[in-house]
Amino acid sequence: MAFLQIAEPGQSAAPHQHRLAVGIDLGTTHSLVASVRSGTAEVLSDAAGRSLLPSVVRYAADGEVEVGWQARDGAAKDPHNTIVSVKRFMGRGLADIAEAASLPYQFIEAPGMVRLKTVAGELTPVEVSAEILKVLRQRAEESLGGELSGAVITVPAYFDDAQRQATKDAARLAGINVLRLLNEPTAAAIAYGLDNASEGIYCVYDLGGGTFDLSILRLTRGVFEVLATCGDSALGGDDFDRCIFNWLLDILKLTALGPEDSRQLLTEARLAKERLTDLGVTEISCELTGGTLVNAILSREVFFELTQPLIAKTFSPVRRALRDAGLQVEEVQGVVLVGGATRMLHLRAAVGEFFFREPLTNLDPDKVVALGAAIQANALAGNHGGDDLLLLDVIPLSLGLETMGGLCEKVIPRNSTIPCARAQDFTTFKDGQTAMSFQVVQGERELVSECRLLARFELRGIPPMVAGAARIRVTFQVDADGLLSVSAREQTRGVESRVTVKPSYGLTDAEVAGMLSAGISNAEYDKRMRALREAQVEARRLLDATETAMAENGHELLSKPEWDAIWRKIYELAEMLLLGDSNRLDSLRQCTEALNTSTSIFAGRRMDASIHRALSGKQIESIDL
Amino acid sequence: MLRRAVAAVKVSPFNTMKYLNSSNYFEMFGLAPCFAIDMQGLELSYRRLQSELHPDRYASKNEDERHMALANSTTVNDGYRALRSSASRAQCLISLAGWEKSNVALSSAFLMAQMEWREAIEEARASMDAAALEALGRRLKHRVVQHERELASALDERSDFDAAARYVNEFKFYEKLRDEIDDALIGLDH
Numbered sequence: 103m104a105f106l107q108i109a110e111p112g113q114s115a116a117p118h119q120h121r122l123a124v125g126i127d128l129g130t131t132h133s134l135v136a137s138v139r140s141g142t143a144e145v146l147s148d149a150a151g152r153s154l155l156p157s158v159v160r161y162a163a164d165g166e167v168e169v170g171w172q173a174r175d176g177a178a179k180d181p182h183n184t185i186v187s188v189k190r191f192m193g194r195g196l197a198d199i200a201e202a203a204s205l206p207y208q209f210i211e212a213p214g215m216v217r218l219k220t221v222a223g224e225l226t227p228v229e230v231s232a233e234i235l236k237v238l239r240q241r242a243e244e245s246l247g248g249e250l251s252g253a254v255i256t257v258p259a260y261f262d263d264a265q266r267q268a269t270k271d272a273a274r275l276a277g278i279n280v281l282r283l284l285n286e287p288t289a290a291a292i293a294y295g296l297d298n299a300s301e302g303i304y305c306v307y308d309l310g311g312g313t314f315d316l317s318i319l320r321l322t323r324g325v326f327e328v329l330a331t332c333g334d335s336a337l338g339g340d341d342f343d344r345c346i347f348n349w350l351l352d353i354l355k356l357t358a359l360g361p362e363d364s365r366q367l368l369t370e371a372r373l374a375k376e377r378l379t380d381l382g383v384t385e386i387s388c389e390l391t392g393g394t395l396v397n398a399i400l401s402r403e404v405f406f407e408l409t410q411p412l413i414a415k416t417f418s419p420v421r422r423a424l425r426d427a428g429l430q431v432e433e434v435q436g437v438v439l440v441g442g443a444t445r446m447l448h449l450r451a452a453v454g455e456f457f458f459r460e461p462l463t464n465l466d467p468d469k470v471v472a473l474g475a476a477i478q479a480n481a482l483a484g485n486h487g488g489d490d491l492l493l494l495d496v497i498p499l500s501l502g503l504e505t506m507g508g509l510c511e512k513v514i515p516r517n518s519t520i521p522c523a524r525a526q527d528f529t530t531f532k533d534g535q536t537a538m539s540f541q542v543v544q545g546e547r548e549l550v551s552e553c554r555l556l557a558r559f560e561l562r563g564i565p566p567m568v569a570g571a572a573r574i575r576v577t578f579q580v581d582a583d584g585l586l587s588v589s590a591r592e593q594t595r596g597v598e599s600r601v602t603v604k605p606s607y608g609l610t611d612a613e614v615a616g617m618l619s620a621g622i623s624n625a626e627y628d629k630r631m632r633a634l635r636e637a638q639v640e641a642r643r644l645l646d647a648t649e650t651a652m653a654e655n656g657h658e659l660l661s662k663p664e665w666d667a668i669w670r671k672i673y674e675l676a677e678m679l680l681l682g683d684s685n686r687l688d689s690l691r692q693c694t695e696a697l698n699t700s701t702s703i704f705a706g707r708r709m710d711a712s713i714h715r716a717l718s719g720k721q722i723e724s725i726d727l
Numbered sequence: 728m729l730r731r732a733v734a735a736v737k738v739s740p741f742n743t744m745k746y747l748n749s750s751n752y753f754e755m756f757g758l759a760p761c762f763a764i765d766m767q768g769l770e771l772s773y774r775r776l777q778s779e780l781h782p783d784r785y786a787s788k789n790e791d792e793r794h795m796a797l798a799n800s801t802t803v804n805d806g807y808r809a810l811r812s813s814a815s816r817a818q819c820l821i822s823l824a825g826w827e828k829s830n831v832a833l834s835s836a837f838l839m840a841q842m843e844w845r846e847a848i849e850e851a852r853a854s855m856d857a858a859a860l861e862a863l864g865r866r867l868k869h870r871v872v873q874h875e876r877e878l879a880s881a882l883d884e885r886s887d888f889d890a891a892a893r894y895v896n897e898f899k900f901y902e903k904l905r906d907e908i909d910d911a912l913i914g915l916d917h
């Protein structure tokens with residue numbers, strides 16, 4: 103050796119050594135791993151030369167775990183122990199999995215996240231996902247010839263806090279250092295943009311097996327700036343399968359299929375759908391358990407007609423994202439198609455028509471997400487060539503807090519660029535109040551009860567003061583992975599409480615999508631509810647204040663009939679409040695107004711009395727009228 | 728403007744990693760403190776700052792540096808958001824001038840006009856008239872542009888912070904109207 107190399111302990115002797123970093127697309131249907139080698143991103147294959155890894159894990163009684171193709175082929179034989187599409191359970195509680203009853207798994211309710219009972223014991227979705235990640239990690243280390251220094255893992259853009267956290271935990275369990283969680287459409291844009299040296303406004307349209315994601319980005323010399331993101335987490339290729347399935351039931355007059363037959367027919371439907379991408383007509387034929395033969399011919403025309411409404415459904419989020427980004431459809435320079443389901447011809451045609459341009463499909467829609475993640479991983483690892491890449495992403499759903507009366511106060515609106523922080527000041531509502539509790543929610547609706555609850559926490563030890571005197575500042579911080587942490591602090595004395603939001607339970611993807619669309623179509627309803635809640639808060643405040651005043655000096659300042667009249671109004675209003683029905687908004691307001699009016703004389707006398715008291719004291723000059 | 732932005736980055740203390748000072752966003756982006764800023768200059772400067780400070784640049788650094796990157800990148804995003812929108816940019820200038828709130832009450836003429844806007848939107852929504860909503864959107868955009876001109880004149884030419892504060896206050900109503908039109912249009916989508 104020509105030079106003596108001296109290295110500090112724990113420090114590399116070769117500082118410019120290439121760090122092994124990979125991008126992982128942990129998909130619902132398939133997963134992939136990719137890496138940048140000698141300047142180009144490429145997907146890493148298994149020994150048989152296959153790049154896709156089916157996201158299927160099979161547990162055997164002897165402790166053996168099978169992942170991928172073999173597990174998928176064995177799924178029908180051992181459905182209880184073969185976990186398919188585990189991504190749908192990440193960060194979810196049992197109540198959130200609507201289709202749980204129709205799945206062949208034994209779900210177990212557990213705090214935070216559902217568990218699955220298998221021959222290998224009770225497993226969390228995080229553990230199952232970790233098995234997939236372990237296989238990908240091993241594949242990467244074998245083909246790259248060394249230990250991984252880190253990985254970028256992709257998540258759907260609409261993924262909420264719980265799902266992101268669960269994904270990160272799975273990677274840690276698989277012994278992977280997570281450099282960053284990256285939104286799937288953004289990853290696709292990186293791969294596409296860098297490959298084509300594109301500039302301008304681009305849309306990424308990602309339709310996978312069960313989800314639809316849409317992001318609008320501005321590309322400028324290596325800067326990928328997400329302007330808006332939207333999606334429908336209950337729409338994907340599976341829905342097209344279901345259309346064919348229902349059509350089959352209809353034309354063959356099949357009823358009451360058992361779970362096994364349903365599954366078989368759904369698989370046939372999926373295969374027929376995929377064949378129709380290359381063929382004009384296809385035959386569906388199979389034998390059901392009871393010996394019933396299924397035979398049908400499906401043409402492209404019929405398939406297109408059956409599924410056109412599903413395609414139309416994707417344009418609602420597209421329009422919304424355009425609106426959020428403040429853009430006209432003509433300003434979009436290119437549309438990148440991602441996800442296996444975008445292979446369907448009528449979908450491509452519809453997208454082309456909507457955007458007035460041919461969609462871009464020159465990158466393999468299966469691989470583009472993993473390739474983008476690999477490029478980002480290379481940059482994050484500090485390898486050469488990564489320094490001109492900059493990614494500015496956004497949060498998909500608004501984050502907020504519950505305020506008085508169950509209203510949701512938006513603290514960080516959707517599509518805010520991350521990392522970001524926002525603070526909101528609150529005050530105490532009652533005299534001497536020493537604790538205040540907060541509910542952190544995610545969603546677009548104005549009512550807390552219809553948003554997703556992420557966490558609850560309480561700030562205690564607030565020094566007792568009169569109502570409205572304490573100043574409590576609640577700060578939301580969202581980091582570059584899109585993960586939220588919240589802290590609360592009483593400003594005058596500095597009492598502090600800090601929580602990192604670990605969601606207490608999950609919502610289904612459908613619910614997240616539902617929250618998004620409901621946020622719009624129910625705007626009218628929300629407004630009414632909001633007005634009602636506000637009226638209720640107002641009424642309660644007036645009741646409190648009046649009762650306190652009455653107790654204080656009602657007896658000395660009011661005659662008996664006046665005293666009775668006010669109490670009557672108090673009772674009326676209190677009764678009204680208990681009804682809490684949205685049709686009562688007007689009467690509630692009237693009632694509040696009535697109490698207000700009935701107390702005006704009393705209020706005047708109280709004012710006189712306090713001035714009198716003050717003047718009889720010694721602080722005349724400090725009276726502030 | 729461009730040169731200023733570049734200079735701000737060059738002389739900045741980022742190389743030694745410090746927490747950014749967020750008290751003057753104009754200074755942070757190397758812009759002269761006025762309402763009529765060069766938007767392209769702002770964007771350019773924003774990307775330059777994020778290129779230096781974004782957490783992605785510190786992904787393989789130690790905990791302290793990563794924390795600092797999170798804070799700084801957050802500050803830059805905050806500042807960018809504040810300067811990009813007319814109302815908040817004007818508010819930044821008013822605060823920088825140390826101007827204290829006095830009378831920012833809305834005129835009754837303004838309030839009357841607001842009522843008319845509301846009614847027009849409500850009517851278009853009720854009759855599911857997307858074209859009418861689009862037209863209202865265009866009219867509103869036009870109104871906002873005029874309003875921005877008035878704001879620019881109040882801040883950049885006359886230093887009339889009273890008037891500016893009133894305009895900022897009025898801006899919030901226009902933003903609300905825009906949201907209402909957008910919501911109504913999206914509602915028609917469903």
Ligand SMILES: Nc1ncnc2c1ncn2[C@@H]1O[C@H](COP(=O)(O)OP(=O)(O)O)[C@@H](O)[C@H]1O
Nearest residue numbers: 129130131132310311339376379441442443445
């Ligand atoms: N040739 C094809 N024609 C139509 N649909 C296809 C084709 N190939 C795959 N798909 C569909 O793509 C979906 C899976 O897409 P993918 O991007 O792998 O999903 P995910 O990202 O959710 O894992 C499935 O619904 C599958 O049927």
Ligand SMILES: [Mg+2]
Nearest residue numbers: 129310441471
């Ligand atoms: Mg995918």
